[in-house]
Structure formats: C-alpha cells, structure tokens
Amino acid sequence: MARCSTLGCRLMYFQESFYPKLQYSTAVQRVPDSVEAISSSNPLYNLLPESQNPNNMVSLISPVLKLKDDSHLALSLLHKTLQDQGIISHLEAPVISRVLLSCQSDPSSALTFFQWARLDLGLKLSTENFCIIVHILVWSKKFSQAMMVLSELLKLGKDVSNCVDVFKTLLFCTQSCNWDPVVFDMLIKASLKMGMVKESYRVFRKMVRLGFVPSVVTINCLLNGLSKMNYGKKCWEIYGVMQRIGLHPNTCTFNILMHVVCLDGNTDDVNTFLEKMEEEGFDPDVVTYNMLIDSYCRKNRLKDAIYLYHIMYKRGIIPDLVTYTILINGFSKGGDVKYAHQLFLTMVNRGLNPDIVAYNSLISGFCKEGMMKDARSLLHTMIGEGIQPDNFTFWRLVEGYQKQDCLISALNLIVELQRFGFPVPDDLYDYIIIALCRENRPFAAKSLLEGLASDSYRPKLGIFSTLIYSLCHCNFLEEALRFVAKLVSNNMKPDLRIYKAVINSLCKSNRCMEAENFLGKLGESGVLPDVEICRNLVNGFCRERNFDEAHRLLRFFAEKFGILDTVCYNEVFRILCETGDISRVMEFQSSMKKIGFAPNGLSCKHMVDGLQNALAVHKNNLKPN
Template identity: 65%
Template sequence: MNQISKPGKSRLPYPQAIFRFKHFEPKSQNYSSSLQRVPDINKNKPISNPFYNLLPETQNPNNIVSLVCSTLKLKDDAHLSLSLLHKTMQEQGHLSHLGTQEISRILLRCQSDSSTALTFFRWVKFDLGLKLNSENCCIVVHILVWSRKFSQAMKILCELVKLDKNVSERLDVFKTLLLCTDDCNWDPVVFDMLIKAYLRMGMVKESFRVFRKMVKLNFVLSIVTINCLLNGLSKMNYGDKCWEIYGMLGRIGLHPNTCTFNILIHVVCKEGDVNKVNKFLEKMEEEGFDPDIVTYNMLMDSYSKKERLKDAIYLYHIMFRRGVVPDLLTYTALINGFCKGGNVSVAHQLFSTMIHRGLKPDLRAFNTLLVGYCKEGMMQEARSLLHDMIGDGIHPDEFSSRMLVEGYHKQGSLISALNLVVELQRFGILVSQDVYDYLGIALCRENRPFAAKSLLERIACPSYEPNPEILCNLVSSFCRCNSLEEALDLKAQMVSKNMRLDLVSYKAIICCLCKLSRCKEAENLIKEMAESGVWPDIEICRALIKRLCQKSNFSEAEYLLRFFAEEFQVFDTGCYNELIRILCEKGDMVKLMEFQDSMIKMGFVPNGQTCKYMIDGLQRVMGMQKGSVSNGTSCT
C-alpha cells in the first residue's frame, strides 16, 4: 500500500492510520467526532533554527505568529486590532514574513475557536490580499466542519474545488484534506462534503475519482452522498459508473435505500433495455423495497416513450393493487404514450378519469393531450381543450399556441390560425414572437402577403419587431404576387433600419423588375447587392440577360455577361449561348468569331448547343451568299 508522508514526519500505511469511520470509538469524551483527535504538534512547538534568534524581534517569524494570535484573542475588537496590525506590518515591511506556513500555524492555534479562525482567514484573504494555498483552505474547512458550521465550510470547499477546475495543473484536494488531518481536529463528514462540492461545481468525473480513492482507503460515505453522486452521474449519462458504485455498496458496508433504487431505475430506463428494467425491479423487491410512486412514474414514462402501452397499463393496474395511488405525472405519462401511438380516444378517456379522481391537470398535462389532438388533425377538440385550459385558470404557453397554429397550418386553414391568435389576444394571453413569425412566414409562403402584412401591423405587443427573415419572406411573396411597389417599399423600410435583404428576396425583386422590362433598376440593384455583401447567383444573371436578349440589346447583354464573370465568377453557358444565337441570326460571322474567342479566353466553355448555333449560323450565311450569287447570275 502506498504511503502519503510529509517532510520530517513518518506515517503509518493507510490501513493502520485510517480507520473505518463507523467502527471507530473516540478515546476521549471531549471529542464529538467518532475519530481520534490528532494532537496539534505545531501549537507550542518553537522554531528550532537558532539563527532566528539573531533577527530583530519584529522580524522573527515565530514572534509574528504569536503577535497575530495574541491580537486575535481580543475578541471584542478583533477586526479593528487586525486592521491596525495590518497597517503596522505594512509600514515596517513585515508582511513578507507572513507566508502560507505561518498562516497554517496561526489557524491551527485558533482551531478551538472557529469564528476567530474564520476571521483571520478572511483578513488574510481579503484585507492583506495574500495568496492562500490549498493547505490553508483545507485547515479552515476542517475547523469549520468540526464546529458544525457546514454552510461556511462548503462555501470555502466549493471555492477550492473551483480553483481545481480552473488551474492548468490539478490540485489534489482530497490528498490535502487527508494530510491536514494529522494536525487538526476533523470530522469524516468533510469527505462527503468534498464529493458534494465537486458535484455542485459540475465536476462529476472528479467526484467519482474521489469516491474511488475513499473506497480504496476503506472510508465509508453516507448513503445520502452516494445518492447525490449517483444522481450526478445519471444526469451526465455515466450509467456504467453508476453500476460500478452499486456493485461497491455491499463491499463497503452500505445498504441502498429507496432513493438509490429509484435513481438506478432511472438509469436503466435511459439505457432503453426494458427487460433489464423488469429484472432490476424484481431485485429491488427481493431486497425488501416496495416501489413507490416515483418508481412507478419513471417506469410508466419509460414504457410510454417506447410505446409499450400494454406494459404501462399493466403497471397502472398493479399500482392500485399495491395501494399506490397514481398521481398527475402517472396520468400524463400514459396520455403521452397513447397520443404518440395515435390512440387519442384512450388518451382522452384517461384525461377524463384523472379529473374524475380529483386531480387537476397542469399545463404539461393539457399540452400533452393538445399535441395528440393536433397531430391527428382534431382541431375542434384541440380548440375546446384550449378553452378548458383558460377556464381552469391555466394560461397557454408558447408551446400550446405554436402547436395549435401548426395544427391549423397542416390542415390548410391559416385563416383559423389567424382567428386563434386574435382570440388569444382577446383573452389577454401574450402570444410569443416566434408564433407570430411562424404564422407570418406561413402566410407568405402561401402567397398571402397582404394578410401577413396585416398580421404584423395589428400585433398587440408594442415591443415586437419583425425579424429580417419574415420581412424577406414578405418581400418575396409580394414579388410572386406581382406587387412590386409594395416589395420595394418594404425593402426601403428594411434598409432604413439597417436590415439586410437575403439573396432570395433580392432575386425576387430583380426577376420581377426584368418581367416589367425595368432592367436598369435591376442592374442598380445588383450593384447594391454587391455593396451589402450579397453576391448574385446564376439565376439572377439569366433573368437579366434573357430579358436584354429579348429586347435585342446585345451590347448591354454582353457587358453584363462579362461583368458577372469578372466580378462574381458566374460563368453561365446558357447566357453565353443565347448571345451566340443572336449573332448567328444576324449573320455577323466576324463579330461572332471575335465574341467567341474573347469569351473562351475569359473562361467560358462551349458545349454542344454552342456548336449547333454556330453551324446553323454558318449555313444561314452560306445560303444567303448562294442566293446573292444566283440572283446576280440571272441578272446578267
């Protein structure tokens, strides 16, 4: 067995030095702990180095310890005396002699008076601003725990653990606490507190490591601390470590209680093995523990989520036989299971049974059934349930209203969803911004921009500000409905509020402008896009160049084709072929060849359609030339 030792001191191996807490008897009636008090070897021990006697009295470290301790004895005015002492030591430059070793010695001399020790500890930490080491902190923790001042001890312990979390090199707080037991009074509960401190700081793995060390040294923790550790590990999905702890309980002489089994039931349910759940439940009963309402609710929730509804209903009937009355959580779990399975009628019956048995549904129970109704498209029943909620004094939350709006949307009845929002406002229920945004976007996508605009204008909440997403959708919807002026007005409002349009909304406006032959405005909008950091895509390029080609504006189309290629790296072969086609139709082969050469150098790649247009153009030119020749011959 490894030994932990201090310089200048010898220690026995752990099995002899550390005793099992619950079997150790105190040696003196003056000690409230079940452990032996280790004498304070530093309390009256003088500094052995004779050269300290050559120092001036005020610079002698031993005298500094005595000076501080004598000051602390002035209990009526200890704070004032320490403040004066601080000023004196600072003026004479003696603070450098008060190091961590001297601080520990002073704390040990004050361990019989925890208030005095804590006063000194805070004075050093806050008034002097000295850096305390882990040993100083652990001594104070031991003193406070010995004096039953658990909250103050836990605060310091959490700070120490937090420091352990932040520093690059790990502090072994457990080892330091253990070493400090040689010099001061201590209580075994301090190690339970250490595990809880790690859990409070979210350091679950570290708490488990401390647990392993304690088991290795035959320490015995309380079952309450074990349950806290199991719960922390369960929340972090460390199921294997939970079972490892459970396997150690018998070896360290601890017996699990109902809370322990409930936590482990929860672990098994999260693992998803329902057969293992049943086996563990049997083991729990073999050890003399009857499942309570918490156990049944966890099992019910697990069965319902996995849609093992027969097992859930069987358990529901077993509860009554064993005298365990189902509560609100039981019924909510069952209702959720049947709603997920599509059997809303049974869920409705369970909801009615729950009310008949005197249980008042809460928001979660109402929402569970509400989701079932909306999922099955039973919107009339969902609306009626909403009225029941409001009648029972339960205000629907964001989830409730969102489910109803989505339900109406799936049924293709956005008008009913709009009426629902108006009705909620009439009842004084605040509808969240997310619900308004969802409904507004849904209206835009169904090309009802004026209805969406009207919804945004009559929103009761004065702090509501439509986000850019819904406004961009509204711009696009106006364009799809050929309401260009409304789209441009809305765009101007967004720009004035420093809101950026997205690519889709810009594209919608540009395409709409091209349809109306307002190509110059579209070109200006492309420049605005580039300045705002939104690059046009190939569809915008095609819409604009196609419209210019239809107007036979070759030079402007060629300029834009080059502009898109050079500025935005958009190389559209379709637009390139469209210009080829125009030149071929004109029969200007010289300009055609010049255009093709310049486009290839820029990066355009001809395809089969390009070749077809050029062949057709050459044939057309050759035909025209033959016709001219034959006409000339006939004339001669």
C-alpha cells in the same frame, strides 16, 4: 425465484474484492491542542530580537484575534502590529497553519483570520491552510461555512493545471488538528456540487479503502450524480460496496438504482430489481412506479404501463400528477389520444390540477391526430384555468393546423392569442410568414407582418426577402416594388435575393429598362450580381429584340464582374444570327472572343441557321420583280 444473470452480476460486483476488509469507523477524532506538527521554524530566526522573530508570530497574533468585541479593530491592530515588527512579509502558509491550529477552540476567530489573510492581504494560501480551516469548522459543527470553504478550494483546484489532492491533504491535516470523518462526506458533496462527479467517486473509493463509512445520504447524492452522467456501472459498484460493508440502502437509494436500470432499457432487469427491492423490505413508492411507467411509455409498451398504473391502486399507492402526465404523454405519442384524454379527465375528477406539461401533452396528441377543434378547446380550458400557453403550445398548434392545410386558421389563432396579451415567440411569427409565402399567400403574410409593426417583433431581412420573392412569384410586382421602397426608406438594404426576384419579374413583364435601373441600385448597395441576374437581364432584352442593349450588358457583366455565361452569349448570338447579317455576326463573335467567350456546338448551329437565313434573303433579293 428466478434471477436475471445480468442484474445478478451487477448486484454481486465487487462484493468480494472491491476493497480489502477493514475496520470501519465514523468516530470523531481528537488530537492534543498543539501547533508543533506544522512548523515554520528556522534556526536563524533565533538570532533576531524576540519581537522580530517570525517563530513568535503565533504568540503575537493569537491574543489580538481574541478581541471579539470589534473584529475589524482587531484585524487593523493586527496588521499594524505585524508591520511595526517588520515581520508581515513572513506571514506565509506554514505560519498561517500554526495560527489556525492555535485557534481550534475558537472557530470564528480562525475563520476571520483565514479570510483576512486571503482576501484583505491577498496572500496565496496553501491547500493545507484551506484543509485546516475546513477541519476546524467541521469539528465545530459549522457545516455551511465549511462547505463554502471546501467548494472554494475545489474551484481553485479546477482553475489550475495541476489539481491538488484535497483528500490526501485533509487526511494529512488530521495529524495536527481535531477532526470529524464527516469532512470526507462533505468533500464528496462539494465535488458533486462543483460538477466533479468522477472526483467524488474517487473520494468515495479512498474513504472505503481507509475504513471510513459514508452516510447513506452522501452515497445517494453520489449515485444520483453518477446516474445523471450515465455511469451505471459505477452505481452498481457502489451498491456492491454498500452490501459488503453492511450499509443499508434506503428507499431513495433503490429509486436511484431503479432509474439506472430503466436507463439500461432491459425490462427483465427492471422486474428483477423490483423483486430485489421487495425482498429487502422496501415497498416501491410513487416515485418508483413513475420511473417504471415512464420507462414503459418511452418504449411504447403502453399495456405494461397501464398495468402498473392499476397495480398502484391495488397496493394503496395513489398516482400523482407526474404519473398521469407520463401516461397522457405516452398514449398521446402512441396514437391513442382518446385514452389519453380519458386519463386526463380521470386526473381532473380525482382532484389533481393539470399543469402546463399535462396540457401540452394532450394538445400535442390532438394536433398529431388532426383533432384541431379538440386541441383548441383544450387550449381555451387551459387559459381559463389560469395557465399561460408556452412556446411548445404555440408550435404544436401551428404545426397541427399546417398539416391540415389550415394555415390561415393558425394565423387567426395566433392573432387571437396575441390580442389577449400572450407572448408569441418571434421564430413562430417567422415560421408562419414563411409558410404563408410558400403557400403563395403573400398578402396574408404581409397582413400579419404589418399587424405586428407596433409590437416588439423585429423581423430579420430574410423574412422581408421571402415576402418580396413571394409577391414577385405571384405576379404582384407593384406591391413588391412598394415593399422594397419601404425597406429602403427604413434604412434597410435589400439583399441579393430581393434584387433577383424584382429584376426577374421586371424582365418577365417586358420592363427591362426598369430592371437595368434596379441593377444600378444593386451596385450602389455593394451587393454583387450573379449569373441568374445576368441571364434574366440579357434574355429579357433579347426577347425585346434589343440586340445592342443585350450586347452591352453581356460585355458589362464579363468585364465588371467576370461573369462569362455561355447561355447568355448563345442567346445574343442566336438573335443576331436570325437577322442574317453575317458581317455583324462575325464582328460580334470577334469582340466576344477578346473578352473570353468561346463558341460551342450550339453557337455553330446558330451560325449555320444564320447563314441559311442570309442565303434565303440573298436569293429573294435576286428574284426579278
């Protein structure tokens, strides 16, 4: 049977040279019950009275810890005894290790002492202390407690700059305490639990190098963590080691590796690995087929996906909800929403209850194809089945209606859903209001906004700004002014965009004095005007032939805000030149030059036109009556 060279290289990777050949062992290791391997002995301590000798602390502490009837009383008595002897300050990491080793046969007392020293006394325990208690708990089959201590040790290691080598310390402690090699499996799992994927992989390498054989469950956890981090190459390395040491993978192992192959995107590798699974005696299950079908759907190879769907039935594997959801989503995105609907109905007829993901996939497909009636009908069916639409549902429906230029229908749907108590996301309200304003339907947007006044929806100032701008743009100036007054009464300060929209509309309506009053409110709010406001006001007064007010505003903007706009200057200059009063023109030009305005070519043209007008006026005045 043909093999893909790429996958073949992966499967053989490190089978020959990943690690040297070793004798593998999973046997529980026992050492004599002794505390001599870890000692804090200091010859000078022997000069002290026996009751104050720190070397005797183990013999003082151990009997107290055996008072199991009342652990709280025992710890209080222990604390008092050490204080009375004046040696509590000598309770350091080496002493703690010796005490723990003396309690190997009593893991509850060992753990009680460990937590008391760490939490109640606030002592900074060493990595060795942690590893000894972990060994004691694992030896005694107290795996959940051991995992908690191990996770705490790893967390402490992450919080410091120089991370300790937990594996090395665990291995060192095996010289002095009873231990079970499963502790290294637990270290891999704890590292994965803490998100330390690379560290867990390093532990695996060290384990195999020393001859320890991890369980298949542990390896599957490691493979899963590596695959989620897109470390596909390391997954194949681990698989190669499994083959070399004779550790047989299970269906879960192959499914994880199949997921890695699918992520790589090479279809030939997928087929080759599927054949590899079958040769190893594993029949692909529904999880395997779901991964394969999902891989084909993501690549829009829908014919291959549906082929596998039919193969599942032939092999006696019944497609589940995930299978149908993947296919429905794939065909919906691929443009064949009718076949996606057919699959949906087949799923329902076979007794499977669609979930929100299945409904959303088909609704999205209907919306994409403009089949809004079908989408809305499916929405009602979903609600009737007791499934509440989520944010994805709302967004797909609104966007679908907008593509069909039926935004009002989207608005009606949202109002309907809101009436039935379904929580509509605030950003969707924002989207609809802005979209209505862009379509020059500010009253529809205003109606929606006012209808939401009693709800929890709190629009941002930008939404009001967009609505007021739209009202002004559509020549509903009075309504815009009422809305601005409403904002002010609610202690909301209009932004620059609102001021610009209102001032521009007022000037276009030849209400320049009102616009100037509005400019005063702008100053009171602390918002600085820009060039556009300057042009609107100056040009408005120029259209009203109010030269004095235009001239005053031009000077005001220049001196107050540093706005020296040549467009405004030329417009005022043009109006003045048209009067033919050359002395007044020269006076204006001189005063503007002092502020910082400089005439340009257009200014010269206006001057020439003004001189011609003045000459024409003068000739008319010289003609006899």
